Amino acid sequence: MQTNHIQKLLFILSFLFFYGKVTAQSAHILWYKQPANFFEESLVLGNGKQGATVFGGVNSDKIYLNDITLWSGEPVNTTMNPEAYKNLPAVREALKNENYKLAEELNKKIQGKNSESYSPLGTLEINNHHTGKASNYYRELDISNAISRVSYEIDGVKFTREYFVSAPDKMMIIRLCSSQKGALNFDINSSSLLKFETQIKNNLLSMNGVAPIHENAGYEVVPTFLLEKERGTRFTSLIKIKNVDGTLTSSSSSLELKNGTEALIYVSIATSFNGFDKNPATEGLNDKSIALDNLNKAFSKSFDKLKQNHISDYQKFYNRVTLNLGKTTAPNLPTDERLLRYSEGIEDKNLEVLYFNFGRYLLISSSRTLGVPANLQGLWNPHLHAPWSSNYTMNINLEENYWLAENTNLSEMHLPLLSFIKNLSVTGKVTAKTFYGVDEGWAAAHNSDIWAMTNPVGQFGKEEPMWACWNMAGAWLSTHIWEHYVFTQDKNYLKNEGYEMMKGASQFCLKWLVEDKNGILITSPSTSPENQYLTPDGFVGATLYGGTADLAMIRECFDKTIKASKELNVDSEFRVKLETALSKLHPYQIGKKGNLQEWYFDWEDKDPKHRHQSQLFGLFPGNHISPLKTPELANACRQTLEIKGDETTGWSKGWRINLWARLWDGNRSYKMYRELLRYVDPDGKKTEKPRQGGGTYPNLFDAHPPFQIDGNFGGAAAVAEMLVQSNENEIRLLPALPDAWESGSVRGICARGGFEIALEWNDKSLKKVTIFSKNGGETTLISGNKNKAVRLKKGKKLEIIW
Structure with missing residues (x-):
């Protein structure tokens, strides 16, 4: 009897543990006591x-559905403003004459169309025919296996739902169960904010529709959008129920299960998008047949098989890295309550780990489609008119999405961005010629979309140059190619694809540079992303020459292209040109406040605490400024950050944490990391004292506000940056370890040179390091005042007691 009692108790505990009711405070689970009311x-x-x-x-x-390839528009007309470049001499002349007001107006003539928008596909609604009141409600997302669960009880019957979206089976699966036979009664329907129609045939609910052809002018909400026959991306959503028991019926708009005990819902979606340069209406994929084929293949498989396929595929990426930040005394609370508690300054190390893990989860979940990287909202957009069109904003946000790809061991997730850069290099050749009069290489500007648009935006002269006229995206993005190579040591990629893109970005920059009155190379016209200067006579503008951010990005672009050229032993003559140009670039200037100047002159910013810090690019994500190599410039970066302060938007805070980490200031990095995890109320939620500003929403999404995913990615990348920093020759271990992380361990962090690192530390001192070489190579490990040279053969590892 006693044995049976113990077994029963163990069964109950294991059941509760599975559904999250009795768990240790988790670094892998988000959970809540109530359903979501807001996105x-x-x-x-x-x-x-x-x-x-x-x-x-x-x-x-309610379940919002998205497909990362569903955008408004069609292939971009690259020759939209074929003679824009003819306005350049007048802009440069106005700048030469120090007539900044005139230069600002003339710069608007070098503009094109705005980007297209990422569209929401639809909404699936499961209507449960309950009669009683729910109790013991529980909702979770387990990011260790990418599965969400809901459970609750009504009149003594336990209802559970389990959800996942499978990469191998290209399908969303939802399992619904009731603890009492025949208690499951529900119907499902689907709708879309786009033009759509639904039909039901043979118990298959299909929804077909089309994305609009329009430009979201100025990112404003427009009441109507243009639809044209034979234009626009088509989409299909197919929904089918597999019932174990009960009766399946359908109406003209919904599927219904009566008196069931267990059922599976299969959701298959597809679009006609067939590449950035293919008309999705006339040259598109057959979205209907793709969705149906995927559905039929998955429908024949059992739930256990589908789940097993999903988990094994997902965990081969997620399980590569484990992080432990030491003992915690924080209680096991729902994630929203946990975040509120943490926002009061209370310790919760596992929440800090959870946020890091969540960043990796989001990248795995949103970046696996070649040519279509994660956008401003990753993959998840419920809005017909998304904030900033949920596009690719390339003066920071798109790049920040991928700062964690290589160092947190998710190199495969970098490939959608790298293949997108290849698309940009095609359209960017036309942009270089028609907008900038440069007949070599390629250029890209402030915004892009799925069609690899590269022109400067602004609606042909209607927008402000402070954001619309920036043109250094090619230089910045090209550095991601080198990063991928130096982390993976994939020389075939560098040789066959990467190098030509890097060379093209450098070719454009080389031709774009002009000499100032002292014979020094600068850019003209120039802007610093989204910032404005204040001249001594009171003029507020953005158009200038020789902006520090431009030159920092060009430095990094040239430096990496030179390294790639040497690595492949090609283009020695071109390499010399880059080296010569590097030596003639306008040098960094330290201003009267001890700051790193953002402008050619030591002028004030209109907003001294502006969210962008583009002039610090050379410190991070670049690496030609460092406390060791360039201490004066590093100190100027520090002073710039001090002037800007710590209070800023979500993505900007993510960037600043990385910058402080590169300055080896772990405690300042940690202070801002905590601030990044400051609780922010959902948009639209009415409270007496709303908690607003940059931070984190209850579901751990980054609050810009509104939601932008880049802060999640930047924050997660910063944790890795605090623990391991590297270049082609050395690896710094625990370079910015904060006092709060006195003891801990990490496994699976990657370093440049093709190395993988595991660390253990105690009392803020490194105790053990294990280094693994993916391709063979040598490096120097550095921690504190100690260093050790290491040489490893391919596939070998070395354990060192430090």
């Missing part, structure tokens, strides 16, 4: 192409 409380799933946003309601469960 910023929902839980997101994705396989890198198909996305689902789950609210987990009791009577009605």
Whole structure:
């Protein structure tokens, strides 16, 4: 009897543990005591192409559906402003004459169209025919296996739902169960904010529609959008129920299960997008047949098989890295309550680990489609008119999305961006010629979209140059190619694809540079992303020459291209040109406040605490400024950050944490990391004292506000940067370890040179390091005042007691 009692107790405990009711405070689980009422409380799933946003309601469960390839528009007309470049001499002349007001107006003539928009695909609604009141509600997202669960009880019956979006089976799966036979009664329907129609045939709910052809002018909400026959990306959503028991019926708009005990819902979606240069209407993929084929293949498989396929595929990426930041005394609270508690300054090390893990989860879930990287909202957009079109903003946000790709061991997730850069290099050749009069290489500007648009935006002269006229995206993005190579040592990629893109970006910059009155190379015209200067006579503008950010990005672009050229032993003559140009670039200037100047002159910023810090590019994500190599410039970077302060938007805070880490100031990095995890109320939630500003929403999404995913990625990348920093020759271990992380361990962090690192530390001192070489090579390990040279053969590892 006693044995049976113990077994029963163990069974109950294991059941409760599975559903999260009795768990240790988790570094892998987000959980809540109530359904989501707002998007910023929902839980997101994705396989890198198909996305689902789950609210987990009791009577009605709303699920937003996305496909990362569903955008407005069609292939971009690269020759939209064929003679724009003819305005350049007048802009340069106005700048030469120090007539900044005139230069600002003339610069508007070098503009094109705005980007297209990422579109929401639709909404799936599960209506549960409950009669009683729910109790013991529980909702979770387990990011260790990318599965979300909901459970609750009504009149003694336990209802559970389990959701995942599978990459191998290209499908969303939802399992619904009741603890009492025949208690499961629900119907499902789907709709879209886009033009759509639904039909039901043979118990298959299909929704077909089309994305609009339009430009979201100025990112304003427009009441209508243009639809044209034979234009626009088509989409298909197919939904089918597999019932174990009960009766399956359908109406003209919904599928219904009566008196069931267990059922599976299969959700298959596809679009006609067939590449950035193919008309999705006339040259598109057959979205209907793709969705149906995927559905039929998955429908024949059991739930256990589908789940096993999904978990094994996902965990081969997620399980590469484990992080432990030491003992915690924080209680096991729902994630929203946990975040509120943490925002009061209370310790919760596992929440800090969870946020890091969540960043990696989001990248795996949103970046697995070649040519279509994660956008401003990753993969999850519920809005017809998304903030900033949920596009690719390339003066920081797109790049920040990928800062964690290589160093947190997710190199494969970098490939969608790298292949997108290849697309940009095609359209960018035309942009270089028609907008900038440069007949070599390629250029890209402030915004892009799925069509690899590269022109400067601004609606042909209607927008402000402070953001619309920036043209250094090619220089910045090209450095990602070198990063991928130096982390992976994939010489075939560098030789066959990467180098030509890097060379093209450098060719453009080389031709774009002009001499100032002292014969020094500068850019003209120039802007510093989204910032404005204040001249001594009171003029506020953005158009100048020789902006520090431009030159920092060109330095980094040239430096990496030179290294790639040497690595491949090609283009020695071109390499010399780059080296010569590097030596003639306008040098960094330290201003009267001890700051790193943003402008050619030591002028004030209109907003001294501006969210962008583009002039610090050379410190991070570049690496030609460092406390060791360039101490004066590093100190000037520090002073710039001090002037700007720590209070800023989500993505900007993510960037600043990385910058402080590169200055080897772990405690300042940690202070801002804590601030990044400051609780922010969902958009639209009415409270007496709303908690607003940059920070983190209840579902751990980054609050710009509104939601932008780059802060999640930048924050996660910064944790890795605090623990391991590297270049081609050395690896610094625990370079910015904060006092709060006195003891801990990490496994799987990657370093440049093709190395993988595991660390253990105690009392803020490194105790053990294990280094693994993916391809063979040598490096120097550095921690504190100690260093050790290491040489390893391919596939070998070395353990060192430090």
